[in-house]
Amino acid sequence: MNSAILRIRGLDAARYGIENLEIPLGQLICFRGGAGSGAQALAHDVLLGESRRRFLRALSPQDRERFGGLGHPVEMEDASGLPPAQSLPGNLLHGRVVDVLHLRSDLARILQTLVQTTCRHCGGECQHLDDDRAVEVVQTHEAITDRCLVIAPLELSEPPTATVYDELVRAGFPRVLIADEVQRIDSDDAKGRRSTLDQLTIHIVIDRLVPATATPARLGEAIRNARAMAHGRVFLKIENNEQDVRWLNRQFSCRACGLSAQQLVWGHWLDEDEASASNQIAGSTLAGRALADLKTSQIGDFDAWLSNLLEDPLPIHCSTSDHTSLIVRARSLLAPAIELGLGKLPLWRQWSHLAFGERLLLSVAAAISQRLSGLLHVVVPPLSGLPAATLSVVMDGLGRLVTQGGTVVFVDADSAVAARAQVVVDLQKVESQEQQPSAKVQRVERDGMLVIRPRSPVADSTPLDPDLRLDLPLGCLICVDGSSGSGKSALLRQLTLGLTGSADCRSDFAIDATGIRRCLHMSDEVLRASQGTLMQLLTLGRDLARLFAATSSAQEHQLRSESFELERPGGRCARCEGVGEIVHRLEYVEDLVVICPDCEGRRFREEVFVATVRGASIGDLMEMTVDEAARFLHREQRPQAILRAAQVDGLASYQLGTPVHRLDRLLILRALLAAHAGRADHRDLFLVERAGAGEDQAGARQVHESLRRLVARGATVVATRAMAVTPDNADWLVSMGPGTGAAGGRIVVSKQVSGPA
Ligand SMILES: [Zn+2]
Ligand SMILES: [Zn+2]
Known part of the structure; x- marks a missing residue:
């Protein structure tokens, strides 16, 4: 039993929802709170961010840069008892299931030892x-x-x-x-x-x-x-x-003639992407199984094969203890994955092709098998969107990490999910505006289909049925349903690749969507939004710049539109390049972030402020909250539409100049959806994964309304099932399955949802 306590004092309560955090280590802990509550920021920026900075501070400055620098420090008085923290699911960009489970080198050694040349x-x-x-x-x-x-x-x-x-x-x-x-x-x-x-x-x-x-x-x-x-x-x-x-x-x-031979380097064979293999491998079998098949095997099969290896007679050059311990170790790496129901997951599947639920379970399994006690495991993405069965298994897995001496923190707004934790930390919503459900939106009916067909030759790199065919109507809200691992995320990913992919990174399917000009995967958009201000997220920069450039004071001082933009040089502060802050990267201590001394955090050069609209300069405008700006700009049509949307979306009290890194991911998504409220049309396709997951009920309703707003403008929204989009409140339902993994990836149902009469 771990009786240590993690204490962090002097946090900015407006941002993290709490001033002093005190949690017992060795427990399953939930930070309860939805968008803007600070729950995500507390888990991500404070726990993961501070742990990462402590680790990086021990490295040389060059190594630190290689890991992306120290990042923004969190303002706090002091922190004690913070263990090394790890994010779940991990953030692997390349690599396969076999890598997440740390199996690749062990497997190479097993083959190296056992295969006879x-x-x-x-x-x-x-x-x-x-x-x-x-x-x-x-x-x-x-x-x-x-x-x-x-x-x-x-x-x-x-x-x-x-x-x-x-x-x-x-x-x-x-x-x-x-x-x-x-x-x-x-x-x-x-x-x-x-x-x-x-x-x-x-x-x-x-x-x-x-x-x-x-x-x-x-x-x-x-x-x-x-x-x-x-x-x-x-x-x-x-x-x-x-x-x-x-x-x-x-x-x-x-052994017979003494001539030296070339030993096949199995590590290289395992690293090759194609199952091409030389003749040497083509014929080789081990424990009754062709080696060439190894790369297509599933976790469960692979484990059974290892168990057979233990019973096979040993080649003479292997010592029993080495051989046994190698195989026993490899099996111990696989066991948690099998226990968490991932036995059917192909060992060579790309991480990028895994569904969210699979990634999470796999990361949890890997963490269990590493047996490192004393770690803090932080699950930032909300769990409430997961199907009930998957959620239970995830909770079991997280429980095992605690049993092994770890601490687990997850973030969710849903009380049912929070109830599974041993300790719940309630975070206050900084702003809670009672939302009026928007008036019944009239859906714009129009022709056009999104058509997905197999491409030949068929690539076998996705969990989707290579023969998948799907026709979807445009201009409506489409819900993609199915259990975790049934192929929901993969379908969205293929749509993105099909409509935006380059030649070397194209979809495995032929995707035809006549009339669609722009396809946005909102998860990618949220990740991309790491710099700048809320104003830029809301895409208000250009409109406001034009507004100021048109004033007589601007013309008098020869200030053109770009003088009022942060994206390019001109009017922005040259010293901080419009960021308002300057980060000093120091050699041996924490990076120092100071307000820019030239512009005093106002981001623009002094002379730009002579131009005013109804008495307010661009600097004044950036200090306005969304609410204030909406009132102030009531005559400007496009900014007005966006600001109204942002108001409704729970951003009313945020200043336009709020740096993006101070917003949590749920708020960033809301801001992006609000921005599109000002310009989306029938040529836009929005892909939203787990829409509303992590929000409380009111928040989820809000996200639903934001998506409806886009559909009302003629856009098409395809969302995987979560709190905001369900088979009941969508226009069209695509159900994937019938099972998960190899038994999934097919379209079970694709039909119009019969709404209430
Ligand atoms: Zn010989
Ligand atoms: Zn500056």
């Missing part, structure tokens, strides 16, 4: 034997009971001189083997000397013994001596049998 010259078995292993093989496995000579095959660059012979004799090796006869070399006219005068290879007798009964120390010394003399090469000449020679080279080589 045969000699190209004589067909003998090729092996690599270290000193101890060589002793074990001839003494125990092969148990040679005949008397043997231990021979060092000494290679010379020129025929031996008297000095060479003398040195060998002085070292205690006065005999050589010539044509199966032992000859002495300890005098000038010895037969051994005379017969080897023109030879470049001399077979020196190191010892004469019976391997099965010799002491391991004596046998080992003979092998080591021979190897030292002959560059790692040594063989046993069995007496009474002219043909029988056993090579025991340190290098990978043939």
Whole structure:
């Protein structure tokens, strides 16, 4: 039981929803709160951010830059008891399931050890034997009971001189083997000397013994001596049998003829993307299974194969303990994934093709198998959008991390989800504007379809059925339903690739959407929005710049439109480039962020402020909240539409100049949806993953209304099922399944939702 406590004092309550945070470690903890409550910011910026900064501070400045720099420090008085924190799901950009489970190098070693290579010259078995292993093989496995000579095959660059012979004799090796006869070399006219005068290879007798009964120390010394003399090469000449020679080279080589061989580097084969493979692999089997199939196997199958390997007879060169521990370790990495229901997940599937639920479960499984106690696991994406069955498994997995001595923090607004935590930290919504549900939106009916067809040849890289066909109506709200892993996210991803992808990164399907000009995957848009201000998120910059440029004061001072924009040089402060802050990257201590001394945080050069609209400069405008700006700009049509939308979307009390990094992801999504309220039309397709997940009920309703607003302008919205978009409140339902993983990826239902009469 962990009785330590994490304490953080002096936080900005307006931003993080709490001033002093105190949580017991070793528990399952929920930060309860929706958009703007600070719950996400507290988990992401404070817990993950501070832990990351502590880790990075221990690195050199160059390494820090490589990891993306220290980031914005959190203002706080002090923090104690903060353990190293890890984000779940992890944020892997490349890589596959096998990498998340840290299995790749173990698998390479298993193959390296077990797969038998045969000699190209004589067909003998090729092996690599270290000193101890060589002793074990001839003494125990092969148990040679005949008397043997231990021979060092000494290679010379020129025929031996008297000095060479003398040195060998002085070292205690006065005999050589010539044509199966032992000859002495300890005098000038010895037969051994005379017969080897023109030879470049001399077979020196190191010892004469019976391997099965010799002491391991004596046998080992003979092998080591021979190897030292002959560059790692040594063989046993069995007496009474002219043909029988056993090579025991340190290098990978043939046991029968001693020729060195190329060992296939399995790590490279595993790293290759294509299951192309050389002939060597094509024919190889291990435990009854073709190796070429390994790359298509699922987690559960793969584990069964490993278990068969344990029962298979061992190749002679493997020591039982090494082999067993390798396989047992690999199985222990797989076990949590299987227990969390991921047995059907293909081991070589790309991380980027996994559904959110799969990513989360896989990351949890990997964290369980790493057995690192004392970590803080932080789940920032809300869990409430997950199907009930998946949610239960996720909670079980998180519970196991706690049992192993870890601490888990997750963020959600949903009380049912929060109820599964041992400790709930309630975060206050900074702003809670009672929302009026918007008037019944008249849907704009129009022609046009979004058509998805298989492309030939079919690529097999997505979890979707390669033969998937789907026709969707445009200009409506479409809900994609199905259990976690059934292919919902993958479908959205394919739409993005199909409509925006480049030639080398295109969809696996032919996607035709005549009339669609712009396709926006909102998760990508949220991630992209990391800099600038709320004003820029709301895309108000250009409109406001024009407004100011049109004033007489601006014209008088020759200020043009770009003088009022933050995106480009002109009117913005040259020192901070319109950011308002300056970050000093210091060598050994925390980065220092100071308000820009030139503009005092106002982002523009002083002379820009002479231009005023109804008494307010652009600087004044950026200090206005969304509410104030909406009133102030009531005559400007487009800004008005956007600001109204932002007001309704819960951003009313945020200043236009609020830096984006101070908004949580839910608020950023709301701001982006509000921005599109001012310009979306029938040419736009919006893809929204897990719409409204993490919001409370009112918040989810709000997100639904924001999406409806886009549809009312003629746009098409495709959203995966979550709190804001369900089969009941959408216009069209696509149901994916029937199962998950390989049993999913197909369209089960695609139909119009029959609304209430
Ligand atoms: Zn050979
Ligand atoms: Zn400045």
